[in-house]
Amino acid sequence: MALSTEILTLPPAGPGTERRLTVLRFTGNQPGPKAYVQAAVHADEIPALLVAHHLREKLIALDTADKLKGEIILVPYANPIGLTQFLQGWHLGRYELDSGANFNRGYPDLFEPVAAAVAEQLGADAAANVALIREALRAALPRQRPLAENAALKHHLYALSCDADVVLDLHCDYEATMHLYIGTPLWPAAADLSACLQSPVNLLAEDSGGEAFDEANSRLWWRLATRFPQHPIPPACCAATVELRGDRDVSDVLAAQDADGLIAFLTGRGFIDGPLPSLPATPPEATQLEAVDSLNAEHPGVLVWSAALGDEVSKDQVIGHLVDPETGARHAVTARTSGIFFAARGHRWVRPGQWIAKIAGRENLDWRKAGALLSS
Template identity: 30%
Template sequence: MKPNIYTIPLRQLASGDFMYLQVYKFTGNQKGKKAYIQANLHGAEISGNAVIHHLIEFLMTLDNSQLIGEILLVPVCNPEGVNSRSHQFSSGRYNSYDGKDWNRIFWDYEKEDVDIDAFAKSQIDLTETEIKNNYREEILRSFDRELEKINSSSGTPFYKQYRYKLQSLCLDADYVIDLHSSTNQSLDYLYCFHGREESARSFLLDYGILMGEGEYDGNTFDEGFLKPWLALEINLKKLGKPIQFDIESWTLELGSGMTMNPESVIKGIQGLKNYLANKGMLKISEFPLMELRNHQIVFTPKKEIKSYYAPVGGMIQNRVEPGTIVKQNQCIYQILNFNKNQDLPKVIDIFAQTDGLVLDNSTNHSVNQGDFVLDIIWEKP
């Protein structure tokens, strides 16, 4: 099976050069669901590109009959962020022009002054499929007005043009997967929205951050896609018509920034194959994996992550590594603290406030007061 490969002009630079997105579209013989998978929205988070590369190679070994529906793959989905540099380091987390986080800019249908409650009431006697199709049309119709603003004589900021290009590829999808890496030194984990916990197990990762109702604002890529659907589900349930649509979005955090950890890449590839097979999109041997039946994932509600920030400035030493189980009152790191008070340097011990597991550590061991140091999550399901 060969993909349809096409490029999308993204931005013209002052030099006259253009930046582009490149899309790899695989289409099966049978109509079905649509999956959209992108990588590298934050410039330093590159491991997802390797995952997509391997997935492209794998899909090319299949027959068109083994894919039900279509899969769109967009590696290096933020070329401007990827190309940004400071000395040997790449961040690409923020737009250097306006300071916006590249993953806090996305369009959310729910913020377009729409009455989702009224829509739900108008659909109460229809089937789930009819409601889904009608709602999707409403979302796309509203989104189309964004292009009118972009094409107006006054124009719009680049971040709005950029988000339009990405979201135009995925708003009609059923499954959206955004491949990231942690900004820090981190374990592999995912973000999961409430009600989708069982489906999260398909990715075969050990840890998940659970987004409870009201804990998302629609600004991130995964939230902008799924938040309107979650709102509709809530409104329908209040009307006595509980429905959970087979529509999902995920952010996978695969390893650490600026690196392509081979183990994280392998986990990402295996998880994507398993997820797509479990959703009935891929008809391939060995998948879904038997391990799914017994796989357990530790979910920590987003609000219950315990983050630690440096109480003073200095240098981090003897810090516990990601994946370490810690107990309350255990020393988890030290700060070598210098001063300007004519005193000797001090070593300050920092102790865990709760039991848990270290999820990630800051990359830089030099911290100013108030800088992030590490996160601790639950250690057991």
């Protein structure tokens, strides 16, 4: 058993300042798989910070009891830049204020250099191919750390995670039920994660677009399988974005429950000695991201809901209104598909074009396109 704490620094943004990441590395008593968990890469996702805190406590206790196997890396705050971004008292995450760049987009894409490195060495043994690809991934990481602070942060996070078997990226939405984003090729194998977290909404995509952190880790595997169909290449990194409800859902009760869910998942995946989680016989329902409707405000107004988060709503059902204080009009917000109303904008004064509601439907929607499936 062993816990080591590593401090990684970012290039100073100016004289007299230097931000750092804290990396907790739990090394188990037996060799085994590698898991990587990070919290709040968008920064203003406080439920993720609290779940990571509870997970840290539980992992330290399990480590002390010598119950850990393999390697678990926990980055309890993944974005020290965003955690300090305040504007007139308001915490602003998601985008770097300097560049406007989304903190969860633009992770390294090492597909081509890895494909070139392994092309002549792949064989008939899937496990050997996985080991070969991970070695090539580590070798393909840029030798030089990027100069800019945000780019250096992304480099650190990806370098820590790229060769892991399990990558969990803990986020939250504005107002939401628990939901997961997972690569389609990982489903239903990853249904254990959904079951352990009791997630009612599971969103699948092969390519959401923008190189979000989870897909930067997982998508490379099915791209390689497509490039080299003559060799067995499994989707060897089970990566997921875990949306821990809404940003105000911050409580020790919820966070401890979610950390217990993560512990159960990690136990089932062979990282912890303990009772295996009991899983349902049939996997939970999952939704293609192309079937998720994102409703945008068509008018400025005060947003009021008549449907509740988690409700099953029907196509053409009025789920809320935008109230115009100038004219007194109440503009209906109408569902365009049937499914679960699982996420809503957190503030109630909205402008035209802002997304205000997400509904996980069951039929793909023709205005949803692969490669452009996430909010910007």
